[in-house]
Amino acid sequence: MRLIDWLDERLEIRKLIKVTLIDYKVPKNINFLWSFGMLLVLMFAILFISGLFLLMYYKPDSNLAFDSVNKTIMMDVSFGWLFRHVHAVGASIVFLLLYIHIARGIFYGSYKPPREVVWITGYILFVLFSATAFTGYLLPWGQMSYWAAQTITTLFEKIPFIGPDLVIWIRGDYAVADATLTRFFALHVVFLPVLIMIVMAIHLYSVRVVGSNNEDGKPIDKKKEGVPFWPVFMSKEFFVMTVFLLFFFFLVFYKFDFAMDRVNFEPANPLQTPTHIYPEWYFLAYYEVLRGFFFSQNLGLIAFALSMVLILFLPWLDKSPIVSGKNRPLFQIAFWIFILDFLVLTVLGKLPPTGLYAWIGLIASLIFFGFFISLPIIAKIEKKQLEGEKK
Amino acid sequence: MSDKKDMSRRDFLLYAIGGWAAVGAGATLYAMYKTWEPLPEVKAAGVVEFDLSLVKPGEIRVIEWRRKPVFILRRTPEMKAGCPKRTVRTSLGDFTIVIGICTHLGCIPNWESDKNIWHCPCHGGEYDACGRNIFGPPPRPLEIPPFKLNGNIIVLGEEGPEYKAMIG
Ligand code: HEM
Numbered sequence: 011m012r013l014i015d016w017l018d019e020r021l022e023i024r025k026l027i028k029v030t031l032i033d034y035k036v037p038k039n040i041n042f043l044w045s046f047g048m049l050l051v052l053m054f055a056i057l058f059i060s061g062l063f064l065l066m067y068y069k070p071d072s073n074l075a076f077d078s079v080n081k082t083i084m085m086d087v088s089f090g091w092l093f094r095h096v097h098a099v100g101a102s103i104v105f106l107l108l109y110i111h112i113a114r115g116i117f118y119g120s121y122k123p124p125r126e127v128v129w130i131t132g133y134i135l136f137v138l139f140s141a142t143a144f145t146g147y148l149l150p151w152g153q154m155s156y157w158a159a160q161t162i163t164t165l166f167e168k169i170p171f172i173g174p175d176l177v178i179w180i181r182g183d184y185a186v187a188d189a190t191l192t193r194f195f196a197l198h199v200v201f202l203p204v205l206i207m208i209v210m211a212i213h214l215y216s217v218r219v220v221g222s223n224n225e226d227g228k229p230i231d232k233k234k235e236g237v238p239f240w241p242v243f244m245s246k247e248f249f250v251m252t253v254f255l256l257f258f259f260f261l262v263f264y265k266f267d268f269a270m271d272r273v274n275f276e277p278a279n280p281l282q283t284p285t286h287i288y289p290e291w292y293f294l295a296y297y298e299v300l301r302g303f304f305f306s307q308n309l310g311l312i313a314f315a316l317s318m319v320l321i322l323f324l325p326w327l328d329k330s331p332i333v334s335g336k337n338r339p340l341f342q343i344a345f346w347i348f349i350l351d352f353l354v355l356t357v358l359g360k361l362p363p364t365g366l367y368a369w370i371g372l373i374a375s376l377i378f379f380g381f382f383i384s385l386p387i388i389a390k391i392e393k394k395q396l397e398g399e400k401k
Numbered sequence: 402m403s404d405k406k407d408m409s410r411r412d413f414l415l416y417a418i419g420g421w422a423a424v425g426a427g428a429t430l431y432a433m434y435k436t437w438e439p440l441p442e443v444k445a446a447g448v449v450e451f452d453l454s455l456v457k458p459g460e461i462r463v464i465e466w467r468r469k470p471v472f473i474l475r476r477t478p479e480m481k482a483g484c485p486k487r488t489v490r491t492s493l494g495d496f497t498i499v500i501g502i503c504t505h506l507g508c509i510p511n512w513e514s515d516k517n518i519w520h521c522p523c524h525g526g527e528y529d530a531c532g533r534n535i536f537g538p539p540p541r542p543l544e545i546p547p548f549k550l551n552g553n554i555i556v557l558g559e560e561g562p563e564y565k566a567m568i569g
């Protein structure tokens with residue numbers, strides 16, 4: 011008896027494959043932007059495996075961490091440098107994939123009914139990846155690691171009443187110290203990756219229940235119109251993955267320094283702030299919203315918090331019955347302004363917040379929120395237009 | 402046993418188990434919360450002594466207290482401070498003693514001796530020789546740590562009369 015038959019009798023493996031992979035029909039009118047979900051699964055696997063091998067030599071102790079990364083892993087372990095570069099470049103590129111994946115969802119209205127749960131679980135994944143990147147960034151215990159953690163934890167101090175005590179509780183010390191390093195380590199290597207895997211499973215399951223969206227935003231007749239996820243969709247996906255991996259390993263071998271800040275090759279020094287502190291590129295836009303309201307620190311903090319959660323509420327902000335942005339000229343304008351604005355914020359995030367830059371930062375921050383305000387208005391206009399057509 | 406009685410008995414067991422589980426979950430969360438508090442040795446290392454006569458006029462020293470840098474600046478007349486509430490007076494002269502953490506987002510400002518100001522490298526905040534915020538995003542002056550004076554020895558982490566007079 012073949013192994014698959016033996017398993018099938020005991021685990022119904024054929025039925026499982028049929029239900030999750032073959033009967034899952036993907037629309038034909040999708041484009042390459044629909045390949046980013048599986049690219050993200052691939053990227054997480056790469057981070058998981060490279061992280062596992064870093065873990066074998068990494069030492070989570072403020073006296074040992076820096077050397078365990080920069081000496082042991084980088085110089086002594088055979089190919090240790092490769093695993094570190096893969097992990098650091100991977101952590102950066104995973105956000106590029108996430109942003110494209112999310113932008114695709116916004117443009118084609120993939121957050122609209124019945125895909126709200128897909129959208130919410132996706133948002134949770136984004137938060138979890140951000141938390142994983144933030145905690146992981148502290149681990150090499152360099153100057154940028156230390157001061158990024160110090161600055162971001164200080165933000166919690168501004169929460170009314172509990173703020174100051176909360177910060178000490180999060181750090182386990184009066185400042186970022188050994189206690190902070192070891193707890194961030196535990197979160198980074200166990201808790202957050204496990205949560206990511208669970209939420210990823212729910213995310214994929216929810217897509218299978220409601221089906222993929224498509225360019226026109228019209229639901230398909232599953233029996234007649236779709237193509238099977240396996241083998242048809244995946245055969246194309248493997249091609250995209252191959253191209254992506256070429257790009258990824260080009261970065262790993264030739265351009266890795268974009269993901270590893272020079273300042274971080276100096277060991278953490280709690281008594282000496284580096285001249286400029288800035289987050290990794292993928293957080294720069296939110297950072298610029300924080301600084302954008304330069305005249306009021308509290309306003310900046312509120313805007314910063316809002317800028318990260320607003321996207322979760324898209325299904326309730328945009329209630330237009332037209333799903334795909336392809337059929338929504340007004341929405342398209344708002345969308346492209348938003349994308350451009352996000353890029354402008356990202357660029358500004360690394361420039362000094364003075365003079366003209368400060369004002370552009372403020373305007374760009376306001377435009378960022380303008381997008382979310384425009385959504386209900388556009389939806390209203392579109393509803394009116396549709397009613398007019400019916401008459 | 403009647404059906405009704407049976408149901409209420411089940412309900413009772415359900416609530417009892419549920420309640421017991423809630424107590425257990427609460428206790429577990431509390432224990433988890435407590436593990437993240439600073440360790441006793443961290444809390445205990447909160448008092449530091451320093452001899453102010455080691456600082457020359459116009460010079461600034463940085464000492465560590467509760468993992469924070471504390472700036473000790475021995476003022477010179479040119480600094481024209483004029484901030485009695487932010488001045489530590491000793492037989493050696495006037496000192497500025499502040500926690501060297503920017504009140505904006507927690508970077509460490511640098512002393513610029515040509516201009517007699519602290520300049521914060523992160524977002525360009527500035528403080529005068531008294532530690533008062535004079536430019537940029539910082540919302541408040543640099544904080545003054547609790548201290549006590551024993552002659553020319555300063556004890557950080559204990560509140561003496563001079564400190565109480567300052568904050569009062
Ligand atoms: C199970 C999965 C993972 C494990 C076991 C793991 C483990 C580790 C270890 C041991 C380090 C310290 C060594 C080093 O800094 O190179 C590290 C660093 C790091 N990790 Fe992870 N990691 C995992 C997943 C992730 C994910 C999903 C992300 C991002 C979304 C991420 C982002 C980072 C970052 C930004 C660093 C610092 C990179 C550097 O500058 O060297 N990790 N990780």
Ligand code: FES
Pocket residue numbers: 503504505506507508521522523524525526537538539
């Ligand atoms: S932290 Fe000093 S000016 Fe922002």
